[in-house]
Amino acid sequence: MSKFETRAIHVAQHPDDKTGGVIPPIHMTTTHKQDGVGNLREGYEYNRAANPTRSALQEALASLEGGRFGMSFSSGLAAEDAIIRGVLAVGDHVILANDMYGGSYRLFARVHKAWGIDFSIVDLNDSAALEAAFIPGKTKMVWIETPSNPMMTIFDIAAVAAVARKHGAISVVDNTFATPYLQRPLELGADIVMHSTTKYLGGHSDVLGGAVVLNDAEMAKKIEFIQFAVGAVSSPFDAWLTHRSLKTLALRMDRHCTNGQAVAEFLVTQKKTVAEVYYPGLVDHPGHDVAKKQMDGFGGIISFKLAGGTEAAKKFCENTELFTLAESLGGVESLVNYPAEMTHASANGTPIEVSGDIVRLSVGVEHISDIIADLTQALERL
Numbered sequence: 232m233s234k235f236e237t238r239a240i241h242v243a244q245h246p247d248d249k250t251g252g253v254i255p256p257i258h259m260t261t262t263h264k265q266d267g268v269g270n271l272r273e274g275y276e277y278n279r280a281a282n283p284t285r286s287a288l289q290e291a292l293a294s295l296e297g298g299r300f301g302m303s304f305s306s307g308l309a310a311e312d313a314i315i316r317g318v319l320a321v322g323d324h325v326i327l328a329n330d331m332y333g334g335s336y337r338l339f340a341r342v343h344k345a346w347g348i349d350f351s352i353v354d355l356n357d358s359a360a361l362e363a364a365f366i367p368g369k370t371k372m373v374w375i376e377t378p379s380n381p382m383m384t385i386f387d388i389a390a391v392a393a394v395a396r397k398h399g400a401i402s403v404v405d406n407t408f409a410t411p412y413l414q415r416p417l418e419l420g421a422d423i424v425m426h427s428t429t430k431y432l433g434g435h436s437d438v439l440g441g442a443v444v445l446n447d448a449e450m451a452k453k454i455e456f457i458q459f460a461v462g463a464v465s466s467p468f469d470a471w472l473t474h475r476s477l478k479t480l481a482l483r484m485d486r487h488c489t490n491g492q493a494v495a496e497f498l499v500t501q502k503k504t505v506a507e508v509y510y511p512g513l514v515d516h517p518g519h520d521v522a523k524k525q526m527d528g529f530g531g532i533i534s535f536k537l538a539g540g541t542e543a544a545k546k547f548c549e550n551t552e553l554f555t556l557a558e559s560l561g562g563v564e565s566l567v568n569y570p571a572e573m574t575h576a577s578a579n580g581t582p583i584e585v586s587g588d589i590v591r592l593s594v595g596v597e598h599i600s601d602i603i604a605d606l607t608q609a610l611e612r613l
């Protein structure tokens with residue numbers, strides 16, 4: 232099999248048979264002509280079931296994660312919902328980490344709990360606590376987000392997946408922050424990997440989407456059934472945009488990683504205004520060794536704590552000029568986010584609440600000197 236960068240460009244991207252178009256056309260069609268009742272061309276009949284542009288993206292996603300089955304959804308949360316509904320049943324119990332994307336927590340706490348799926352929140356790095364959290368016969372899934380959003384905690388995928396398996400549970404990894412270029416959870420022993428492709432895979436802050444990749448055929452069938460029966464699929468155009476973005480993923484991630492490391496090292500020197508920097512590429516980050524072992528780079532997301540507390544954190548977010556104050560992350564442009572009132576507002580008052588003195592940066596691929604200059608002026612004006 233060819234290398235990652237090559238597969239990102241060529242898997243399911245054969246020139247168009249009829250016209251030779253190097254880029255396959257977008258199949259903007261909801262339905263397909265049948266050559267006699269039930270006599271389908273290549274299995275296509277209706278867009279909710281399958282569409283050639285989406286099939287191509289799904290094949291590429293599976294290839295990049297090193298899995299057999301790939302699925303593309305209309306959002307990351309739709310992908311999560313399909314996993315939960317496909318694999319779990321009423322009465323099951325899930326173990327969640329103590330730091331995760333607020334929307335994922337909300338999906339468990341405010342949607343699926345009411346439909347009979349319970350959960351516990353555990354520090355997945357505390358092996359005694361993790362062992363104790365399994366409820367025999369009930370715990371069917373451990374949800375691992377690493378690096379976690381927004382505190383950049385690193386969890387050991389191989390270790391947690393092994394404990395889950397020992398207890399008869401599956402492990403799911405939200406690989407949104409790392410991307411398959413930097414981390415491939417299936418190779419580390421996880422059962423399912425999912426993404427918000429809205430972030431780095433899409434990479435340009437212009438298309439919402441989610442992905443699921445796995446190896447187990449029986450579980451894949453169950454999740455594919457939810458995808459088909461519920462219908463939260465990506466549109467052909469969204470699938471095409473996402474596939475187009477995959478082709479530059481490796482290039483973009485290399486730059487996100489070097490810019491991220493430079494920004495983290497700069498922030499550490501700002502002792503008067505910055506109290507703490509959370510980035511796994513820093514050697515004194517508590518997850519640095521595990522990150523080095525399971526990742527091929529540390530990515531472009533950095534969180535930090537302002538010495539001046541909540542007021543300074545909010546002011547910093549309003550002081551930046553190159554960094555745009557906005558939700559989301561993983562695009563080519565640098566963004567700044569205030570988790571406590573933005574991405575993680577729904578986590579306030581819950582065990583995964585984010586403290587008000589925390590700011591999260593999504594470091595883009597602009598020139599590093601412009602990035603550092605903006606951060607410098609934003610900190611100076613606190």
Ligand SMILES: *Cc1c(COP(=O)(O)O)cnc(C)c1O
Pocket residue numbers: 306307308309332334335376380405407408426427428429430439440441
């Ligand atoms: C954004 C995000 C999600 C949710 O994805 P959507 O595409 O917004 O539905 C899930 N997990 C992580 C880590 C995210 O950052």
